[in-house]
Amino acid sequence: MTAADLAPYFARIGDDPLRDAFTARRAVLPWRHKRPLAEDAVPATWARLMSSHRSPNKRLVYIHVPFCANHCLFCGFYRNAYTPGSAASYVDLLVEEIEHEAAAPVPGNQEIEAVYLGGGTPSALSAKELSRILRTVKRSLPLAPDCEITLEGRIIHFDPEKIDASLEAGVNRISIGVQSFDTAVRRRQGRRAGKEEAIGFVGAIRDRNRAAVVIDLLYGLPGQSDRIWSEDLRIAADIAPDGVDLYGLNLIPGTPLQQAIGAGKFPAAATLKDIGAMYRAGVEFLAAKGWAQISNSHWARTPRERNVYNLRIKEGADCLAYGSGAGGTLGRYSYSVAADLDTYRDAVTAGKKPLDGMRVSNSLQPARNAITAGLEVGRLDLERIALPHGDTLAARVAPLIEQWRAAGLVLVAGHVVSLTTAGRFWYSNLISAFDSILSEIDPGAVPGVSADANHIPELHQRASQPS
Numbered sequence: 276m277t278a279a280d281l282a283p284y285f286a287r288i289g290d291d292p293l294r295d296a297f298t299a300r301r302a303v304l305p306w307r308h309k310r311p312l313a314e315d316a317v318p319a320t321w322a323r324l325m326s327s328h329r330s331p332n333k334r335l336v337y338i339h340v341p342f343c344a345n346h347c348l349f350c351g352f353y354r355n356a357y358t359p360g361s362a363a364s365y366v367d368l369l370v371e372e373i374e375h376e377a378a379a380p381v382p383g384n385q386e387i388e389a390v391y392l393g394g395g396t397p398s399a400l401s402a403k404e405l406s407r408i409l410r411t412v413k414r415s416l417p418l419a420p421d422c423e424i425t426l427e428g429r430i431i432h433f434d435p436e437k438i439d440a441s442l443e444a445g446v447n448r449i450s451i452g453v454q455s456f457d458t459a460v461r462r463r464q465g466r467r468a469g470k471e472e473a474i475g476f477v478g479a480i481r482d483r484n485r486a487a488v489v490i491d492l493l494y495g496l497p498g499q500s501d502r503i504w505s506e507d508l509r510i511a512a513d514i515a516p517d518g519v520d521l522y523g524l525n526l527i528p529g530t531p532l533q534q535a536i537g538a539g540k541f542p543a544a545a546t547l548k549d550i551g552a553m554y555r556a557g558v559e560f561l562a563a564k565g566w567a568q569i570s571n572s573h574w575a576r577t578p579r580e581r582n583v584y585n586l587r588i589k590e591g592a593d594c595l596a597y598g599s600g601a602g603g604t605l606g607r608y609s610y611s612v613a614a615d616l617d618t619y620r621d622a623v624t625a626g627k628k629p630l631d632g633m634r635v636s637n638s639l640q641p642a643r644n645a646i647t648a649g650l651e652v653g654r655l656d657l658e659r660i661a662l663p664h665g666d667t668l669a670a671r672v673a674p675l676i677e678q679w680r681a682a683g684l685v686l687v688a689g690h691v692v693s694l695t696t697a698g699r700f701w702y703s704n705l706i707s708a709f710d711s712i713l714s715e716i717d718p719g720a721v722p723g724v725s726a727d728a729n730h731i732p733e734l735h736q737r738a739s740q741p742s
């Protein structure tokens with residue numbers, strides 16, 4: 276690539292790279308650079324994968340629960356309103372999907388090292404339903420003895436009976452979406468529990484001392500001033516869960532929040548510069564408290580927080596997916612389970628895997644995965660990224676790395692590139708730059724790689740796995 280081709284990926288050199296390096300963060304979607312498989316090729320490809328695929332490493336399992344009590348204004352994950360009846364029918368189908376697939380050779384041929392029950396809101400389900408799903412998974416799939424089993428939930432409707440049932444059924448990690456502890460900020464977004472209830476809830480789960488407890492906090496929400504953000508961080512540290520995720524608000528088009536701001540009903544959202552400053556406040560606060568930053572958005576306070584699923588999914592590990600809206604990966608193939616509930620039901624009752632579509636990657640995918648996984652944890656060893664034909668990444672990316680170093684985004688020691696706090700904030704832009712360099716390498720020229728489905732229109736696919 277010439278210097279001119281690389282120019283869009285160069286950072287602005289200024290006094291404060293965290294605020295100034297770029298004007299926007301690029302989206303890096305998990306299925307980027309994967310080509311949709313022709314619709315008529317999907318059934319045979321799926322059948323072949325289920326009968327003979329082998330994973331070199333342990334697998335993951337993702338189970339999606341696409342129901343929520345309400346649509347929180349900021350959220351792009353909302354799909355269906357929770358009702359006891361729709362959830363009950365859904366759990367019947369989910370159990371059927373898992374059990375049916377378990378009869379094939381492949382789901383049982385490799386140990387599972389992490390299971391993630393995500394949503395939507397899994398904690399909206401009843402204690403019996405949660406227990407039934409988890410027992411089905413344990414009965415049907417070969418979970419490793421130290422398998423991490425995460426249950427995602429929110430505060431309302433997550434009662435002690437559900438928590439007991441989940442722990443009894445093997446959950447050893449609970450991820451709670453708190454977003455903010457501030458009552459006014461929470462209520463404005465449709466979060467019904469107030470500050471004291473939120474603090475009491477997280478503290479009570481932590482006090483059970485039976486699972487790693489991690490909480491999600493958002494920064495950049497309307498009305499969440501710097502003072503409120505500092506208070507959110509202080510409260511989180513005082514409660515002392517095992518881990519915390521800090522997510523900068525992404526104003527997603529089509530969400531109620533974006534529409535409300537567009538209609539002038541809400542003040543404008545925080546700017547990217549404000550969000551950068553809030554990120555720095557979070558990084559510095561948690562470092563001062565002795566928490567370990569284990570990825571760009573995740574911190575661990577205790578060794579009980581292993582974060583296996585989230586780290587391994589970024590590495591591109593194989594992941595079996597179940598439930599409407601889930602996404603999975605097997606080798607070079609990724610797939611999505613029907614997001615439409617009627618389509619999902621019809622396929623499951625017909626004894627078929629309810630696939631929305633499949634995608635296939637080329638031989639550069641291991642390099643892309645290694646880059647994504649390395650930048651996610653803030654450290655990339657360029658020597659260890661294998662390219663076809665013995666090509667090396669280090670030489671190709673040298674001008675970029677030097678520019679980012681000069682801009683204060685990375686530190687370089689030999690072939691190892693480490694992200695500064697500013698580099699961590701802008702890491703999706705760095706991934707995009709690497710992607711663009713890899714796109715210059717022609718995978719069609721690599722033996723054993725076909726140029727799959729070059730001209731097939733994009734399939735709709737959504738990431739249900741948390742990023």
Ligand SMILES: C[S@@+](CC[C@H](N)C(=O)[O-])C[C@H]1O[C@@H](n2cnc3c(N)ncnc32)[C@H](O)[C@@H]1O
Nearest residue numbers: 349350352394395396429452491522523524525
């Ligand atoms: C898949 S959501 C499920 C959360 C869970 N149902 C709850 O209500 O807490 C996981 C996390 O994504 C984060 N998230 C959701 N919408 C977001 C957005 N627009 N920008 C940044 N993070 C977001 C939130 O912190 C949320 O806890």
Ligand code: SF4
Nearest residue numbers: 343346347350353395
């Ligand atoms: S934040 Fe959670 S409960 Fe609220 S809409 Fe999103 S997934 Fe549903």
